[in-house]
Amino acid sequence: MTGLDQDMMQKNLTCRNLQEAQKDMCVYGLTFLPVNALFLGLGILLYALCAAEGITPPAASDELLPSLVSAGVLGHWVIIPFTIGIVAAAFSSADSALTALTTTVCIDLLQIERGDLSEASARRIRHRVHLCMVGCFVLCMVLFRLANNTSVLDAIYVMASYTYGPLLGLYAYGIFTRRSVTDTFVPFVCLLAPVFCAALDYFAPRLWGYTFGYELLLLNGMLTFAGLWITSVRRSSDEVLCVAR
Incomplete structure (x- = not known):
C-alpha cells in the first residue's frame, strides 16, 4: 500500500530508476x-x-500517554520531550500531506502547468490552493473531534478501509489480470464499492449479528476487483505484447 499513497509515492519518485524505487519501497516497508x-x-x-x-486508563487508548504525562506519573520533565515529539510528528505529517494535496489539486485538477498561465499566476493559484487545503484540514479536525467517539487510530483505520479499498482493488487488478478496464465504468466501480461496504457494515450486525472490523478493507478491495473484472474486456495478443514492451 505504500506505493499507492500519494504522500509515500513522492519518496519513491525521487529514485533514479525502477530498481532503486523497488528497493526503496521494500526497505522503507x-x-x-x-x-x-x-x-x-x-x-x-x-x-x-x-x-x-x-490508575484507571482512559476509554480512548490514544489518550493514555497524554494523560499519564499531564498527571506527572512519568516524571515532570517528560512533558518537554513529549511536547517536542508531538509537535515534530504533527508538522512532519501535516507538511507532507498538505504538499501532496496541493500538488494533486494544482497539477491534476487545475492543470497550472499549461502554457497559457504565467509563472506569477501559477504561483498565486498554488498559494490560494495551499491556504484552502489548510482551511479544509482545520475543518476536518474540528468535525472529526466532534463526531468521533473512538480512538483516533481506530477511526483512521476505519476510514482507510473505505478510501484504500478501491486503490487496493485497482492495484491487484493491474498486477494479476491482463484484461483492459473500461475507463467509463472505473469511477463508478470505485465509488459503489465503498458505498456497498458501508451499507453492509450497517446492516450486518442487525441481520446476522456480525460486526465488521478492519477486514472491511479486504472486502472493499475484492468488490472493486470484481467490479473491474465484470466491466472489463479481454486484451488481444497484440495489446499484451505492446504493454510488455
Missing part, C-alpha cells in the same frame, strides 16, 4: 516492523504501569 514493535511494547508497558499503580 521493512523499517516499519521494528518501529511498530517498539511502540507496541511501549503501549503494553504503559498499561502495565496503570495496573501496577492502580
